[in-house]
Amino acid sequence: MVNLYHKHVLIITDIEGSSLCRNYEMSSFMTTTWPEACVGMSLDVDAVCKALFLAGVETITIKDFHRTGYNLFPELIDNRARVIHGYCAGPVPGIGDPKPATAVLMIGMHAPSGSNGFLAHTLTSRIASLTVNGVLMSEAELFSASLAPFGISPLFFSGCPIACQSAQQKITGLHCFPIEKVSNGKPFPAESWRQVLAKEAVKAVTTQVGTPFEPIGPFKAVIEMRDGPKTADKLARRWGHSFDGAFIFLNQDSIHDLYYELMRLCYLTPLIEKFLTPALALFNLRGKYGLWWARRQYYRNLKNNLNSV
Numbered sequence: 484m485v486n487l488y489h490k491h492v493l494i495i496t497d498i499e500g501s502s503l504c505r506n507y508e509m510s511s512f513m514t515t516t517w518p519e520a521c522v523g524m525s526l527d528v529d530a531v532c533k534a535l536f537l538a539g540v541e542t543i544t545i546k547d548f549h550r551t552g553y554n555l556f557p558e559l560i561d562n563r564a565r566v567i568h569g570y571c572a573g574p575v576p577g578i579g580d581p582k583p584a585t586a587v588l589m590i591g592m593h594a595p596s597g598s599n600g601f602l603a604h605t606l607t608s609r610i611a612s613l614t615v616n617g618v619l620m621s622e623a624e625l626f627s628a629s630l631a632p633f634g635i636s637p638l639f640f641s642g643c644p645i646a647c648q649s650a651q652q653k654i655t656g657l658h659c660f661p662i663e664k665v666s667n668g669k670p671f672p673a674e675s676w677r678q679v680l681a682k683e684a685v686k687a688v689t690t691q692v693g694t695p696f697e698p699i700g701p702f703k704a705v706i707e708m709r710d711g712p713k714t715a716d717k718l719a720r721r722w723g724h725s726f727d728g729a730f731i732f733l734n735q736d737s738i739h740d741l742y743y744e745l746m747r748l749c750y751l752t753p754l755i756e757k758f759l760t761p762a763l764a765l766f767n768l769r770g771k772y773g774l775w776w777a778r779r780q781y782y783r784n785l786k787n788n789l790n791s792v
């Protein structure tokens with residue numbers, strides 16, 4: 484009988500570090516190759532869910548955290564798990580209410596902006612680099628910290644080797660499993676990799692209690708905008724931050740305030756912030772349409788391919 488430290492698990496999932504996403508186009512909304520990456524992401528999540536349920540986990544909530552938040556094909560995922568598509572304003576930004584989870588597993592993730600990882604970015608690819616107190620900051624840190632007030636511990640992370648290295652350096656005790664998609668020109672063995680991913684995820688919830696991740700400030704953030712000084716000037720003035728050339732500077736005492744200011748810079752305008760609930764509803768509607776389109780494309784191609792053999 485194995486120990487099971489967490490019966491209620493939240494999975495945050497992204498596409499860049501998932502098994503079939505081979506390039507930027509495959510991660511991009513409504514491109515012809517995006518549906519295949521969505522399928523890989525869904526099958527990775529499904530393998531992890533099945534293994535966790537078998538190990539005794541009772542509830543699994545899956546948060547799709549890529550672009551529109553609508554990439555997972557629900558029919559490919561174990562129906563005992565609950566999938567959250569789209570975004571909510573709170574209480575946890577993007578996620579909503581994370582209860583009853585006590586642990587978070589992050590899969591399909593990518594490395595931070597400013598690193599050499601596969602499709603590296605933090606929140607948006609418009610940020611060329613984000614350093615906080617002199618070190619690159621990743622989404623793993625921001626997501627984990629946003630869950631800390633709910634007593635949720637980050638236990639597991641999967642992404643490219645640089646993404647794993649960066650997450651592990653910051654989050655003590657995080658169990659990481661890398662995905663190395665370039666393998667001497669041979670196709671990536673997605674199915675066998677996925678099975679090991681699932682085993683490693685089970686290892687994380689059966690060997691660790693973990694602790695919530697909530698770093699203590701002050702936080703001095705330096706954000707370099709990829710589009711240069713003009714964009715930095717516009718965004719910094721919009722939200723009242725100091726700037727110099729392509730760099731915007733933030734000083735925050737709490738990690739939660741830092742995350743909020745970063746989200747404002749990346750995703751909001753004062754008008755959208757004022758009408759956040761209807762703006763999110765519209766954004767989610769676009770995502771819903773995209774997912775409908777992706778599924779239709781995928782199954783249509785599958786049928787055509789089957790008919791031609």
Ligand SMILES: [Zn+2]
Binds near residue numbers: 498499549550
């Ligand atoms: Zn993504």
